[in-house]
Amino acid sequence: MATLTAPSAKHADAPINQKLTPSDKVALHRQMVRIRAFEQLSIQHYQGGKMGGFLHLYIGQESVAVGTISLLGENDHVITAYRDHGHALASGMNMNECMAELFGKATGCSKGKGGSMHYFAPDKNYWGGHGIVAGQTPLGLGLAYGLKYQDKKGCALCYLGDGAVNQGAFHESLNLASLWNLPVIYIIENNGYSMGTSQRRSSAYKSCLAERAEGYNIDWEQFNGEDIYEVRARTQVAIERAHNESRPSVLEIATYRWEGHSVADANKMKYRTKEEVERYQAEHDPIQVWKRNLLQEGAATEAELKAIDKEAWKEAEDSAEFAKNSPYPTPESIFEDVYWEVDNKTESGSSGRHFFND
Amino acid sequence: MPRQLSYRHALREAFDEELARDPMVVLMGEEVAQYNGAYKVTEGLWEKWGDKRIVDTPISEAGFIGMGVGASMLGVRPVMELMFWSFYTVAWDQIINNGGMVRYMSGGKIHCPIVVRGPANGGTGVGATHSHTPENIMAGFPGMKVVCPSTAYDAKGLMKTAIRDNDPVMFMESTALYGELWDVPSNDEIPGGELIIPFGVADIKRVGTDITLIAHGRAVITCLKAAEILEAEHGIHAEVVDIRTVRPLDEDTILDSVTKTHRAIYVEEGKPFCGVGAQIAYMIQNRVFDELDAPVQRVCSLDAPAIYSPPLEKIQIPYPEVIVAKALSIC
Ligand SMILES: Cc1ncc(C[n+]2csc(CCOP(=O)(O)OP(=O)(O)O)c2C)c(N)n1
Ligand SMILES: [Mg+2]
Numbered sequence: 147m148a149t150l151t152a153p154s155a156k157h158a159d160a161p162i163n164q165k166l167t168p169s170d171k172v173a174l175h176r177q178m179v180r181i182r183a184f185e186q187l188s189i190q191h192y193q194g195g196k197m198g199g200f201l202h203l204y205i206g207q208e209s210v211a212v213g214t215i216s217l218l219g220e221n222d223h224v225i226t227a228y229r230d231h232g233h234a235l236a237s238g239m240n241m242n243e244c245m246a247e248l249f250g251k252a253t254g255c256s257k258g259k260g261g262s263m264h265y266f267a268p269d270k271n272y273w274g275g276h277g278i279v280a281g282q283t284p285l286g287l288g289l290a291y292g293l294k295y296q297d298k299k300g301c302a303l304c305y306l307g308d309g310a311v312n313q314g315a316f317h318e319s320l321n322l323a324s325l326w327n328l329p330v331i332y333i334i335e336n337n338g339y340s341m342g343t344s345q346r347r348s349s350a351y352k353s354c355l356a357e358r359a360e361g362y363n364i365d366w367e368q369f370n371g372e373d374i375y376e377v378r379a380r381t382q383v384a385i386e387r388a389h390n391e392s393r394p395s396v397l398e399i400a401t402y403r404w405e406g407h408s409v410a411d412a413n414k415m416k417y418r419t420k421e422e423v424e425r426y427q428a429e430h431d432p433i434q435v436w437k438r439n440l441l442q443e444g445a446a447t448e449a450e451l452k453a454i455d456k457e458a459w460k461e462a463e464d465s466a467e468f469a470k471n472s473p474y475p476t477p478e479s480i481f482e483d484v485y486w487e488v489d490n491k492t493e494s495g496s497s498g499r500h501f502f503n504d
Numbered sequence: 505m506p507r508q509l510s511y512r513h514a515l516r517e518a519f520d521e522e523l524a525r526d527p528m529v530v531l532m533g534e535e536v537a538q539y540n541g542a543y544k545v546t547e548g549l550w551e552k553w554g555d556k557r558i559v560d561t562p563i564s565e566a567g568f569i570g571m572g573v574g575a576s577m578l579g580v581r582p583v584m585e586l587m588f589w590s591f592y593t594v595a596w597d598q599i600i601n602n603g604g605m606v607r608y609m610s611g612g613k614i615h616c617p618i619v620v621r622g623p624a625n626g627g628t629g630v631g632a633t634h635s636h637t638p639e640n641i642m643a644g645f646p647g648m649k650v651v652c653p654s655t656a657y658d659a660k661g662l663m664k665t666a667i668r669d670n671d672p673v674m675f676m677e678s679t680a681l682y683g684e685l686w687d688v689p690s691n692d693e694i695p696g697g698e699l700i701i702p703f704g705v706a707d708i709k710r711v712g713t714d715i716t717l718i719a720h721g722r723a724v725i726t727c728l729k730a731a732e733i734l735e736a737e738h739g740i741h742a743e744v745v746d747i748r749t750v751r752p753l754d755e756d757t758i759l760d761s762v763t764k765t766h767r768a769i770y771v772e773e774g775k776p777f778c779g780v781g782a783q784i785a786y787m788i789q790n791r792v793f794d795e796l797d798a799p800v801q802r803v804c805s806l807d808a809p810a811i812y813s814p815p816l817e818k819i820q821i822p823y824p825e826v827i828v829a830k831a832l833s834i835c
C-alpha cells in the first residue's frame with residue numbers, strides 16, 4: 147500500500163515527464179477530477195435508484211489509469227476489470243455515454259446492455275470492462291498477440307486487482323506472454339483488498355505480488371501510484387520494453403480505494419479501520435498530490451484548478467441529465483447484438499434458426 | 505404461530521446443524537467467513553465454528569473447488585460457495601471432469617460427496633456474465649445432482665440432504681429469494697426432530713384442476729403469482745408443481761398432475777434451448793400423450809444474454825403476466 151510521498155523530483159525529471167508542458171500537466175489533473183466528479187455523482191444516482199446491480203468505484207485510484215493511459219499511442223490498447231469507469235474516461239470515452247450506460251439507457255456506450263462493469267470503446271483502443279475476475283487477463287494477452295501478429299509496434303495494458311492475481315488464467319497468461327515474447331503489460335492495481343479480504347489473507351508471496359513474474363522470467367516493478375510523475379516514468383519503461391523488445395512486464399502499483407468494494411458493500415467499514423481510510427484520503431489522495439505538484443511548479447493557480455473542478459462537475463451533471471432524458475432500449479433490441487451475421491442480415495445469419503422462444 | 509425464516513436464514517440453519525452433526529463438513533468460498541458471505545448466507549458461522557470449519561478462499565475457483573473435490577474423495581464433506589453460480593465457468597473442468605466423472609472412471613471405487621452452492625439467477629442488474637442459470641447444463645452430466653429450492657422450507661431440508669448425499673450436488677439458490685420469509689418449523693415441531701427433504705420428490709405448491717404449471721427455483725414463485733391471477737381474473741384453477749430437484753427428477757408427480765389437468769406449461773428462468781422444460785415436455789408427451797388437450801408449452805427467459813438495463817431485464821425473465829398469457833393460449 148502507498149506511503150506518503152512528496153512530489154518526486156527524480157520522477158519529474160524522467161524524460162517522459164520533461165516532455166510535459168504546463169498545459170499537459172493541467173490536462174492530467176482535469177482527467178482525474180473528471181473521473182472523480184463522474185463517480186461521485188454516480189453514487190447519488192445509484193442511491194436514488196436510477197441504476198441496478200453493482201457500482202464499483204475507482205475513487206482514490208485515479209492517478210493509475212490517468213498516468214498510465216496518458217503514455218499511450220496509436221497502437222497501444224487498454225483492457226481492465228469491472229472497476230472500469232476511470233480507465234474508460236481516461237481512454238477518451240465521454241461522460242454522456244458512460245453515465246447513460248449506468249442508467250441502462252440506449253444511448254449508453256453498450257446501449258444499456260452491459261452496465262457499470264462492461265464499458266467498451268474499441269475505437270478508442272479500450273476493450274472493456276470485464277466482470278469475471280481475471281477474465282480479462284488472457285484477453286489482454288490476445289491484444290498483444292494480435293498486435294505482434296499484425297506487425298504493429300504497440301502494447302496492451304491489462305489492469306487487474308490484487309485479488310485477481312490468484313486466478314489460474316492470469317498465471318497461464320504470464321507463461322504465454324513470456325514464452326512467446328508478447329508486448330503485454332500487466333498492471334496490478336494493488337488497493338490492498340479484494341472485497342473484504344486483505345492482500346495478506348488472499349495471497350502467498352515473498353516480497354510483493356509482482357515478484358511472481360520472476361518465475362516466468364518477466365521484468366517487474368512495484369511502486370506507488372499516487373504521484374502521476376512516478377506512474378508515468380516507471381510505466382514508460384515497460385512500454386518501451388514492449389515496443390522495442392516485444393517483451394511483457396508486470397507492474398504492481400500501490401493505490402487505495404476510498405469507497406466500499408461496490409456501493410452495495412455493506413461491510414465497507416468492517417474489514418478496515420476508519421482511520422486507515424481517512425489517512426489515505428488525507429495524505430495520499432492522488433488528486434491532492436498532483437495539485438501540490440502543479441502549484442509548486444507554478445503550472446496552474448488555485449483559481450484555475452477550482453475552475454476545472456467546477457467544469458468537471460458541470461460536465462458530470464450534464465451527463466446525468468443526458469442519461470435521464472435518454473430512452474431505454476426497446477424490447478426488440480434484446481435480440482440485437484447477439485449474432486453479427488444476424489444483425490448484418492447475411493446469408494449465414496438468415497439460414498437456420500438462431501433464437502428459440504416459441 | 506408457525507416460525508418464519510428467511511431463505512438465507514434457513515440455509516444457515518441447515519449448515520449449522522450439519523456442521524454440528526458431522527465434523528467432516530467444511531464450508532468454503534470467497535468471503536464466506538470473516539465477511540459473513542457476500543449475501544450474508546453464512547453470517548455468524550465463522551464466529552461460531554472458527555477457521556477450520558468456515559474458510560475464506562482467494563479468488564481461485566478452479567483451485568479451491570478442485571481442492572474440494574479432491575478432499576471429498578478422502579472423506580471430507582466440503583460445501584463450496586460460488587459467490588455467484590455464474591463463476592462456475594472458471595471451475596468448470598474441476599466440477600465436471602473431476603467431480604462428475606471420477607466415480608464412473610474408477611469403476612465406483614471413488615465418490616465425491618461435495619456440494620457446490622450459491623445463487624444462480626438473473627434479474628439483479630449485474631449483466632450477462634453474472635446472470636447465468638446453469639441448472640440445465642449441470643443436469644446434462646450423469647453423475648451430477650441438481651437442486652433448486654424455491655422456499656426457505658425447501659432450502660433447509662434439501663441442503664441437509666445435499667450435505668449428507670454421497671454424490672456431487674449442484675445447489676442453486678437465488679439472490680431474489682434470500683430475503684423472503686416462509687414458515688419453517690423448528691426441529692422440536694418436526695417428527696423425527698429435523699427437517700430433511702429427499703431428492704427426487706416434487707412438491708405440489710398449489711392444487712388445481714385446469715392446467716399444470718411446472719417449475720423449479722424462483723420460477724415456482726412466479727407461477728404461484730400467475731396462478732392467483734388465473735383464478736381471480738379468469739376462473740382457471742392452476743396446479744403448481746415444484747420439481748425441487750432437477751436431477752433426480754420426480755416424473756410421477758408431474759405425470760399425475762398432467763393426467764388430471766390435461767394441460768402443462770414448464771416455466772424456468774433459464775434459456776429455452778435444451779432447457780429443463782425441454783426434457784420435461786418430451787417426457788410428458790412421451791408418457792401421457794393421450795391425456796393432453798393441448799401441446800405442452802414453455803415460458804423461459806428471452807433467448808439472448810442477460811441485458812443490463814433494469815426495465816428490460818425485468819421483461820427478459822418470466823413474470824406472472826407472460827405465464828398467464830401462455831395459459832390462456834391453451835385453456
Ligand atoms: C471469477 C470471479 N470470482 C469472484 C467474483 C466476485 N468478485 C468481484 S470483484 C472481487 C474482488 C476482486 O478484488 P481485486 O482483484 O483486488 O480488485 P478490486 O476490486 O480491488 O479492484 C470478487 C471476489 C467475480 N466477479 N469473478
Ligand atoms: Mg483489490
